[in-house]
Amino acid sequence: MPQQAAPPGPTTGLFVNPAAARRAGFEAVCGDQFARLDLADSAEAALATPDLPGVGLLVIDLDRFDPELDHAGLARLVAARAGAPTFVLCPFANARWLPALMACGPVEYAIAPLDGEALRAALAARLAAGPTPLAAPSPRERALDGLQALRARVRAALGEGEELAALAERLCQALCGWPGVAHAALFYLQPGGDLQLQAQHGERNLNLAKVLGRADRLLQSPLRHAFPGLLAAAANTIVLLDDLDKSGEPRLADALRGHGIKLVLALPIPSGGPGTARGSLCLLLREARLFSRDELDALAEIADLAAVALRIADMNREGEAMLVRVTHLSTLDALTGIANRRQGERLLEGEIKRARRYKVPMALIAFDIDRFKDVNDRYGHPVGDLVLRAVADAARKLVRASDVLVRSGGEEFQVIAPHTSAIDGLKMAEKLRSAIEVTAMPGVDRVTVSLGVAQLGEHESADSLTVRVNAALARAKRAGRNCVELAMG
Incomplete structure (x- = not known):
């Protein structure tokens, strides 16, 4: 018209x-x-x-x-x-x-x-509105006390320093205390990963994971250009959707409107680096409205506070992961990747206590590579290292999930075998001997191993058990190598 x-x-x-x-x-x-x-x-x-x-x-x-x-x-x-x-x-x-x-x-x-x-x-x-529409105090300007209360709630929510999920949940709860906010969500960019819905709070029947069709890999979502929470994190900008139809996605608009949502505001959470965001805070409101500079500044400050808290949570999580990794690495033999001697001694003590407590048998198998010094002397230590890895790999394929394979010395290995009698230990040792004998060894024709087997005595210590099994191993060496001997009681 x-x-x-x-x-x-x-x-x-x-x-x-x-x-x-x-x-x-x-x-x-x-x-x-x-x-x-x-x-x-x-x-x-x-x-x-x-x-x-x-x-x-x-x-x-x-x-x-x-x-x-x-x-x-x-x-x-x-x-x-x-x-x-x-x-x-x-x-x-x-x-x-x-x-x-x-x-x-x-x-x-x-x-x-x-x-x-x-x-x-x-x-x-x-x-x-006339030439001086901002001269008189507006309802928003009169709500500065509410903004101060919001800041206080957010600081309290972020001040407890818990792990990421709990921190994000408390932040969303605090944001829902601002008048008009029906639902709040935090989208978070995983380190080295993609954007995910980390936390949300508010309307009981409103689940943004259902609205968006997924809760993770959200940078791949077909709604990343339309939903403010995704767009703010992807483009590192404030996104203000005051009319849901402006998103250009009718289904998205209808889904939000069905929960009484009329306006969505999202703010990027700064990452500290140029051009990127750590995620976004997303507020879903029941009424369309205008925002004052004070309100936008307060929300930007809250996003900055969230960035600091998330960074601390990330550092704590990375520190814990590093500690776990260092602890894990300290228990492994660097060359073969199996338990090192110190870890083997600790685990042997634990299995002995468990065997006594539940009155079940336990066996210890010790084996070493026959004439390994000749391998190093003839072919060099790099080939010797390859042989050690190959022997460990062959043994690892045969031991059970409950067994522990240990490198106890240079060319010496142990298998801690819970719930295993002397006879079963002999059978396991023979399988190890046969498997290693036919395993192709890089740089050499073949290698063999000699093995000793000992069952834990009723009142025996770890040291005593180790002495007995090593004595059986020594007898196997004297018997011509490439054989198994059972320790004497």
Whole structure:
């Protein structure tokens, strides 16, 4: 339908956008709402406008402007207004413009995209507000006490220093205490991984994992360009969706609207590095509304606090993982990857106590590589190392899950075998001998092993058991090698 003619507006206007088509479109849709409307293609051109502070309303359409390249110029433009109002049309997917420009002067905004009718309505409401709409305290400004309370709740939630999941859950609970917030979520970029829904709290029947179709690998989600929580983390920007249909995803809009959600605001959690975000905080509100500079600044501060707390939680988690890894490595033989002598002694003591407690048998098998010194002397130590690995690998394939394979010395090994009698130990030792004898050894023709087997005595210590099994191993060596001997009681 053709637009109805409107009488010229009572004020002058200046519209700024770098695209000629958008300038022409704004003039066609809204030109009749001004007594006179000037157009500018850049902040520099607008700054050259005569009597800029006297222009009734400055309208900046942020579409096509780059936050990195154009911020300084637009900031000077807002500041040059000397307190006169500026009206900003801000894309929902790049709302980080708002707090930056609000810091330079009185700024009100509408979230784009807007069709012609919605744009005229937003502009008419702004023009009807008069020349000093921000002079009187607004309901938002009167809610500063609420912001202070929100900050206090968040600091308390983040101050306990627990592990990541608990910290994220407490933060979402604190954010839900802000009036109007129906649901809060924290999206977190896993170290070396992808974005995941770390925590959420609020409306009982609202599960964002169901709305988004997944809870992890969210940077691969088809909704990453539309849902503010994903977009804020991926693009490292504030995202403000004040009309769910602006997302361009009808199913997403309907799903959120079905839970009474009318507005979604997401803020990136800074990572400390350029161009990246650690994740995002996502607030789902029951009513569409405008946000003041104080509110956006407070939320940005909360995102910064979350970044610090998450970084500490990550450091704690990494420290614990490193400790586990160091502890694990300290129990392994570096060459073969099996338990080292110290770990073997500790585990042997434990298995002896368990065998006595439950009155079950336990056997210890000791074996070493026959004439291993000749291998090193003839082929060199690098080949000797390969032989040690091959013997350990062959033995590892034969031992049971409950058994422990230990490198107890240079070419010496043990198998701690719980629930194993002397006869069963002999059978296991013979299988080891046969398997190693036919195993292809890198760099040599073949190797053999000699083995001793001992069953734990009723009152025997680990030292005594080890002495007996080593004596049996020595007898196997004297018997011609490549054989098994049972320890004497």
